[in-house]
Amino acid sequence: xxxxxxxxxxxxxxxxxxxxxxxxxxxxxxxxxxxxxxxxxxxxxxxxxxxxxxxxxxxxxxxxxxxxxxxxxxxxxxxxxxxxxxxxxxxxxxxxxxxxxxxxxxxxxxxxxxxxxxxxxxxxxxxxxxxxxxxxxxxxxxxxxxxxxxxxxxxxxxxxxxxxxxxxxxxxxxxxxxxxxxxxxxxxxxxxxxxxxxxxxxxxxxxxxxxxxxxxxxxxxxxxxxxxxxxxxxxxxxxxxxxxxxxxxxxxxxxxxxxxxxxxxxxxxxxxxxxxxxxxxxxxxxxxxxxxxxxxxxxxxxxxxxxxxxxxxxxxxxxxxxxxxxxxxxxxxxxxxxxxxxxxxxxxxxxxxxxxxxxxxxxxxxxxxxxxxxxxxxxxxxxxxxxxxxxxxxxxxxxxxxxxxxxxxxxxxxxxxxxxxxxxxxxxxxxxxxxxxxxxxxxxxxxxxxxxxxx
Numbered sequence: 001x002x003x004x005x006x007x008x009x010x011x012x013x014x015x016x017x018x019x020x021x022x023x024x025x026x027x028x029x030x031x032x033x034x035x036x037x038x039x040x041x042x043x044x045x046x047x048x049x050x051x052x053x054x055x056x057x058x059x060x061x062x063x064x065x066x067x068x069x070x071x072x073x074x075x076x077x078x079x080x081x082x083x084x085x086x087x088x089x090x091x092x093x094x095x096x097x098x099x100x101x102x103x104x105x106x107x108x109x110x111x112x113x114x115x116x117x118x119x120x121x122x123x124x125x126x127x128x129x130x131x132x133x134x135x136x137x138x139x140x141x142x143x144x145x146x147x148x149x150x151x152x153x154x155x156x157x158x159x160x161x162x163x164x165x166x167x168x169x170x171x172x173x174x175x176x177x178x179x180x181x182x183x184x185x186x187x188x189x190x191x192x193x194x195x196x197x198x199x200x201x202x203x204x205x206x207x208x209x210x211x212x213x214x215x216x217x218x219x220x221x222x223x224x225x226x227x228x229x230x231x232x233x234x235x236x237x238x239x240x241x242x243x244x245x246x247x248x249x250x251x252x253x254x255x256x257x258x259x260x261x262x263x264x265x266x267x268x269x270x271x272x273x274x275x276x277x278x279x280x281x282x283x284x285x286x287x288x289x290x291x292x293x294x295x296x297x298x299x300x301x302x303x304x305x306x307x308x309x310x311x312x313x314x315x316x317x318x319x320x321x322x323x324x325x326x327x328x329x330x331x332x333x334x335x336x337x338x339x340x341x342x343x344x345x346x347x348x349x350x351x352x353x354x355x356x357x358x359x360x361x362x363x364x365x366x367x368x369x370x371x372x373x374x375x376x377x378x379x380x381x382x383x384x385x386x387x388x389x390x391x392x393x394x395x396x397x398x399x400x401x402x403x404x405x406x407x408x409x410x411x412x413x414x415x416x417x418x419x420x421x422x423x424x425x426x427x428x429x430x431x432x433x434x435x436x437x438x439x440x441x442x443x444x445x446x447x448x449x450x451x452x453x454x455x
Contacts, residue, residue, distance in 0.1 A: 048372075060093060064239055069083075077130070089118045092115050124141055126230065128223075136223070137221060138185070145218075155249045215275065217234055236273070239267075248290070258449050263305065264302070266307075267309075269308055305405065308366070313368075333373070341357050356391050362380070365388070384400060409421065
């Protein structure tokens with residue numbers, strides 16, 4: 001790490017290039033040969049017009065995105081840090097947009113009325129922030145996380161995020177065996193964590209434990225520096241709990257019939273990583289249950305999409321869509337490439353493991369799609385059965401409502417950001433610059449969905 005205004009000379013670069021250790025490492029690097037040629041990939045592409053469409057197409061998009069940033073409090077211990085996390089939900093009315101698109105000039109006010117937004121904010125302690133009578137920053141974070149989930153209620157008369165979390169936690173304890181319990185979050189206690197609900201007392205120390213300790217997010221706390229990973233994983237966890245809360249609320253209010261008109265789109269992968277990755281299996285379990293209930297009413301699977309805007313998969317898509325001469329456009333427009341476990345492990349994320357890619361972290365599977373305008377997207381489509389989940393194969397029937405999804409992506413692809421779609425751009429704008437913090441409840445969005453379902 002150089003000093004401000006200090007620049008490296010060319011000598012370190014020459015030393016690196018001449019390093020015998022780097023040369024030796026180069027000699028030992030194993031280069032995995034590509035197992036798929038451009039021609040073999042082209043033979044497996046699925047064109048949008050080859051797929052069947054549902055009678056009722058979704059015309060309401062509910063996009064969910066989160067944002068986080070770190071800040072410094074005006075008072076407190078030097079070097080103290082907090083994390084500011086926002087979760088935004090934006091409902092976009094495609095029918096209204098289609099009507100406005102017919103006009104030569106679009107009224108900006110009318111265009112803004114095609115979207116309804118709701119945003120929730122949270123603030124979490126980081127390094128050197130101690131609240132109340134807590135003994136350190138980690139215990140302060142644990143307490144605030146519990147209190148935050150207990151206070152956040154997307155619907156004014158619905159479950160809190162804590163209710164949703166503890167419901168999923170019960171599924172984990174009743175349906176899935178845990179071989180090794182995590183360590184106690186209380187310093188000095190060598191025994192495993194004692195599970196419970198709400199606030200309860202540790203049998204070994206007499207100190208307070210919280211049901212949310214099982215997320216183990218506190219383990220990411222850096223007690224002497226920045227906590228970007230902690231706040232990022234907390235944001236991602238809250239996004240998934242918010243989404244499950246919405247679906248469960250529709251069930252409890254007997255609104256499942258309205259879901260035939262709605263597509264759900266979440267920024268990033270349909271996955272939970274890091275310490276709270278156990279949520280993946282229970283979210284998958286709950287999505288299957290709710291999907292089966294609504295499918296009996298609506299006749300079709302739900303559309304639940306994640307969009308990966310960057311990373312290894314997106315970079316690989318760019319690479320295989322570029323010819324040896326550096327010309328973009330190998331893939332025809334409106335074609336999808338459905339990924340298998342073998343292809344992923346041999347071409348994108350090298351692995352010789354017998355365990356399918358993403359088995360422990362994902363509740364959806366990825367594919368590549370080039371839209372009608374040529375944008376390259378990496379969607380992640382939720383699965384609802386073991387057959388759909390089996391990524392050893394990649395058949396059209398393993399991707400729920402693929403025809404409807406591709407048609408939807410054609411209409412939503414952004415010309416402003418070629419690797420994203422317009423609903424997520426709107427949701428990110430709300431999360432990054434929360435203009436609707438006063439409108440924290442989801443009721444207005446839900447009301448719009450219900451009114452549309454009557455038509």
